[in-house]
Amino acid sequence: MNKAMKNPTVFILFVLPAVMLFLMFFIYPIFSSLYFSFTSWNGVAKLDKIKYIGIDNFTKALGQDRFWVAVKNNAYFILFSVFLQVPVxxxxxLLIAHVKKLKGLYKTAIFLPSIMSTAVIGILWGFIYEPDIGLLNKILSFFGIGKIYWLSDNTYAMLSILITNAWQWTGYYIIMVLAAILSIPKELEEAAAIDGATAYQRATRIVLPLITPIISVVVMLSIAGAMKAADIVIVMTNGGPAGSTEVMATYMIRYAITSFKYGYGNSIAVLIFIFTLIVTLIYQLLVARRNERIEY
Structure with a gap:
């Protein structure tokens, strides 16, 4: 086997399928989207009839208020994920890592929403948010709070989606952070406990510094997920009420597929890519580069 792998031909044959798949499903779609973003193609007409219109699609998008509402909502996703979801x-x-009994049950229960279909989660939380018979309003009624239209009121619709999205993916990230915590040698915490460190001190001065790299990865994944959020919005509100929960991905789908403005939709896809690149680059420069790999 070792002799075979040293043969360049055999090596190329092993690598070629992966390279072909990468080119077909990653590189080609990127350049295809970039090309069509400069056209007025409707997604149906023959390719030889495509009309090149320059940067008109981009100027049109950047000049529309509804697009900037979508950008703002994506920013809400990022801020909610980074400053509320990540601390949770x-x-x-930390709590699950120090549980003595039924740790496996807790890990399974908290990871379960992450493997459920987004459509199922959207429908489930739709019942929870239902104004008349929903669980949330029933609980609030015990405290004298009146009926709230969670998904049809501009004030609460975006917050409702953010909470639902966080509920779905929090367990997935907890498993990642939990794996990092459990990989820390127990001797470190035991030595600190012998020296008189409290549980809070051990968590903040030993565990947290050691898992900073994985927390940085979680933040990066949260940002990327926030920028491509679409399915939960489509299932729960479809961008309503009055476009108040529209995000860039649903805005793109609305024009590229529903309105047959494929060229314009691709320009939105390019803008999503650029915005994501800018946000992740800023995070890398300001935060992630400071988190060096920790050896213990």
Whole structure:
């Protein structure tokens, strides 16, 4: 086997399928989307009748208020994930890591929403948010709070989606952080406990610094997920009410597929890629580069 792998031909044959799949499903779609973003193609007409219109699609998108509402909603996704969801993930990971009994049950229960279909989760939380018979309003009624239209009121619709999205993916990230915590040698915490360190001190001064790299990865994944969020919005509100929960991905789908403005939809896809690149680059420069790999 070793002799075969040293043969360049055999090596190329092993690598070629992966390279072909990468080119077909990653590189080609990127350049195809970039090309069509400069056209007025409707997605149906013959390719030889495509009309090149330059940067008109981009100027049109950047000049529309509804597009900037979508950008703002994506920013809400990012801020909610980074400043609310990530701290909750770390806290729950620390708690589960120190559970003595039924740890497997807790890990399974908290990971379960991550493997459920987004459509199922959207429908489930739709019942929870239902104004008349929903569980949330029933609970609030015990405290004298009146009926709230969670998904049809501009004030609460976006927050409702953010909570649902966080509920779905928090367990997935907890498993990642929990794996990092459990990989820390127990001797470190035991030595700190012998020296008189409290559980809080051990968590903040030993565990958290050691899992900083994985927390950085979780933040990066949260940002990427926030920028491509679409399915949960489509299932729960479809961008409503009055476009108040529209995100860039649903805005793109609305024009590229529903309105047959394929060229314009591709320009939105390119803008999503550029915005994601900018946000992740800023995070890498300001935060992620400071988190060096930790050896223990």
């Amino acid at each position: 993930i770390v806290i729950f990971s």
